[in-house]
Amino acid sequence: MARRDLLLSAEALRRLAQTPNLDQALASLDWANLHLWVSPVSLALAGTPIPQALRQRLTVLPDDPALLLSDAFSEATLLDTYARRFGIPYVVQPPPECQAPGVSVDDLLNHPDTLSFFQEPVRFLDLRAQMPDVLNGFLSGLQEVLANTAFVQGKQVQAFEEAFAEYLGVRHVVAVNNGTAALILPLMALDLQPGDEIITVSHTFIATAEAISFVGAQPVFVDVDPRYYTMDPAQIEAKITPRTRGILPVHLYGQPADMDPILEIAEKHGLFVLEDACQAHGAFYHSQRAGGWVRAGTLGLAGAFSFYPGKNLGAYGEGGAVATNDDALAQKMRALRDHGSFRKYYHDYIGLNLRINNLQGVVLREKVKHLDRWNDARRHWAQRYRDLLQGVGDLQLPQEAPYARHVYHLFTVLTEHRDDLLEYLKAHGVQVGIHYPIPIHRQKAYAFMGLEEGTLPVSERVARQTLSLPMFAELTEEEVSFVAEQIQNYFRGV
DSSP states (O other), X not given: OOOEEEEEOHHHHHHHHTOTTHHHHHHTXXXXXXXXXXXXXXXXXTOSOOOHHHHTTEEEOOOOHHHHTOTTOOHHHHHHHHHHHHTOOEEEOOOXXXXXXXXXXXXXXXXXXXXXXXXXXXXXXXXXXXXXHHHHHHHHHHHHHHHHTOOBSOHHHHHHHHHHHHHHTOSEEEEESXXXXXXXXXXXXXXXXXXXXXXEESSSOTHHHHHHHHXXXXXXXXXXXXXXXXXXXXXXXXXXXXXXXXXXXBOGGGOXXXXXXXXXXXXXXXXXXXXXXXXOTTOEEEETTTTEEEETTSSSSEEEXXXXXXXSSOOSSOOEEEEESOHHHHHHHHHHTBTTEEETTEESSOOOBOOOBHHHHHHHHHHGGGHHHHHHHHHHXXXXXXXXXXXXXXXXOOOOOTTEEOOOSXXXXXXXXXXXXXXXXXXXXBOOBOSOSSOGGGSGGGGGGOOOTTSSHHHHHHHHHEEEEOOOTTOOHHHHHHHHHHHHHHHHTO
16 A cells, blocks of 8 residues: 555544544554654644543644745645645645544544645646757757758758658658648548538547638548447448548547558549658558558658647647648648749749748657657556556556557547546546547537437547546656556546
């Protein structure tokens, strides 16, 4: 059992002092792993004699005259200050149900509503932690950019494009200024017409559908596989019409969609496949068609990547890229990202400014060197979560598909108690997220499609139940164990 340090409020101390059979109750506690702290002010405010058996178990903290003289003084602020100053994780402040006569010492010290968490929470993502890996390389590259004053789409961006193309095993990478642009750019290059349809999923970030809408096409949604939360290939053909031009699967949370059957359907019907790999940097898919393991984002006509800072491969700002083996497509996308121009002030197409700045090229070129190691660490922590949370409550833990090597951009669990568990974890020092709370077909922006509740039942259920736990390469065993412990504690009370 982990050591527990508890700072007692005056009310907690009073309740302990008045506990019937106190000597016996104290003797039953695990004092090897329990340490009780109290401030002199709380000791005075308790207003009752403290039995010797309890007093000898207390560590009294030193007075703080400056705090006592403060205009903002209260016991609550004092407890907060002491907890932070001395690194005491919990403050015990009994709720009404723990103030009634007859409540046991064990209940008082362990009731989940009694403990206020004061240590720094387990972060959902800590970008500071990877800084030692990349700082030296970044600073040297930054000096070069500043010396040359080449800030937009320069040599550092080209160097990253070449490095990422080699990493993925493709001929071309076209870097752009964000992940949404990476989805839009290949669709622009394909000259889609108004009314053209592209089949995709609703359980994803809205940028997937926005890109389709931006080029004047229409998203057509299919449901996701209930095990892996990626596109269900069995539902695609029923959605194909004479207007269908392509399929846009999403490699969600770091797990590739099942690409072989998707590609076979696309080939059969003459459709392109654009992969949304914005959450799957470095993930692998085992393709019978390709004869082995290949990187996500390299199987279709093109693959789109986001380098939003929180991604497995993240910029220090915004960034994105398109990967492809199609020479003509790559050439056209390079022009379209720069106002449709191959040569300055000569414009072959109506394009956009989707250029990425050179500083992001520096960051990404350095970070891609570490990506596989970081992904391996994420996979390790995902397995630790599984080890610690298997069979806990009604949790549905993420499954790795037999055809995939998941890189856990997110570690998402499903539970019918999602909202309550989220609030509990926030109150007990664990940062969590929801990805995503509303499927795209139920968003106000797509209400014009008229898709009612129940249209995509798996996507809707996942949206109601999904909860993302802290996940980044630099997590520690203590942090993962703490997250799991808080989840276990919650479900003991359900």
